Amino acid sequence: MRVMEALREGKRILEKEGIEEPFLNAVILLSSAAGWERWEAWVKEEIPEDVAGRYFEYIEKRKKRVPVEYITGKVKFCELELVVYSGVFIPRPETEEVAEVALREIEGIKNPVIYDIGTGTGCIALWIKKKRPDATVFSTDIDKRAVENAKENAKRLGIEISVLEGDLFSPLHDKPAPDLIVSNPPYIPEGKELPPEVRYEPEDALFGGKKGRKIIERIIHEGKDILKREGKMVIEIDPANLPLNIPPCFSYEIRKDPAGKERILILRRKE
Ligand SMILES: C[S@@+](CC[C@H](N)C(=O)[O-])C[C@H]1O[C@@H](n2cnc3c(N)ncnc32)[C@H](O)[C@@H]1O
Known part of the structure; x- marks a missing residue:
């Protein structure tokens, strides 16, 4: 033909x-x-x-309506060619900015420790470690397939990160305290209508309770007791998640995406 x-x-x-x-x-x-x-x-x-x-x-x-990435098994994130398994969240272009903001937040910190919570394909963790080889990067995901997917990407790319299976911070209790927690958590409000392609992605990767802020607030509140004294968090959000309950120990900033929507929450511990 x-x-x-x-x-x-x-x-x-x-x-x-x-x-x-x-x-x-x-x-x-x-x-x-x-x-x-x-x-x-x-x-x-x-x-x-x-x-x-x-x-x-x-x-x-x-x-x-199967997403192109599930058919080809490939997706690009920043400059990384990643493998994506069917049923693992497909990295989105807006999350590249989350990874870049995280990198800017650790500028000037030597040998930073990073936690990437809800790692999916491992995209954020891998890009951070690629750009900051002196960092120690731990990532977690509750989904076994995501953990396998992130491990495969790390192996293929020869980038050394630790990928652990479990709920948020639970696999990390014996690890060194982080300078930075980064996450693109499930943040879509439950019941929101989604394009047909998105329905092929796992619900646990998408929905974050009624206002979509269930996992975000857990990360903030559980993470605040784990972070180093001057630690920071960079979290992808949706405008529907606002307002968020932010503990007084943090100053915070919300950055908008190119479409003018509140997209990246940055928390910096004050004391
Ligand atoms: C929106 S996806 C983001 C994946 C990846 N970080 C990215 O940006 O492409 C959210 C991820 O969080 C994971 N997740 C959901 N609830 C979790 C929990 N309680 N603990 C750890 N991971 C969780 C999902 O399995 C999914 O891989």
Whole structure:
């Protein structure tokens, strides 16, 4: 089959289902089915039969709104190429800024200890350790598959972080106190309508109780007793979570995302 013919047919099928950017989706799925870099779709002319078969299986999955990342098994975060397992939260572009803010908050601290709570694919923890090799990074997740996924990413990338399974800080009680706690916790208010793709992601990674602030407030209140004296927290939030109950030992700042929504909460211990 000719590449252009496959791409046009894929685009036609996806467009009919109302998938956004159907041609780009087709290019990504064909490249993945063929094991090509994306640009190769523009220079190759023919695809073998087995690749065409796999590609149209991928198109069928995408038609059912399975996220592209679950089909290809890959996702980019900052400059990292990560593996993402089906059923593990797919890192979002806005979380890259959370990781960057966390890195700025530890500038000037030598050999910082970092906890990444609810690590998913390990994206935040891995990027921090990549940029700050002197840091000791611990990450936790309550979901066994996420823990396996983060461990696989660490191994593939040769980045040394400790990934532990368990509820928030519970696997970390014997670890050194952190200079910084970072987290992109589940923060969507329960019952909120979500795009069909998001329904393929695990509920425990998405929803944080009625106002979405259940896990955020647990991180703040349990974390405050664990942090070092001048410790900080950087937490991704949603405007629906506000106002949050913030203990008086912290000064805080809320940064907005490019869409003008309150997105990153920074807590700095005062005393
Ligand atoms: C929104 S996802 C974020 C994943 C990753 N940090 C990212 O930004 O892509 C939230 C993660 O928190 C985990 N999680 C939910 N409740 C948890 C808990 N009580 N303790 C530890 N992890 C939890 C979920 O399994 C999920 O992987």
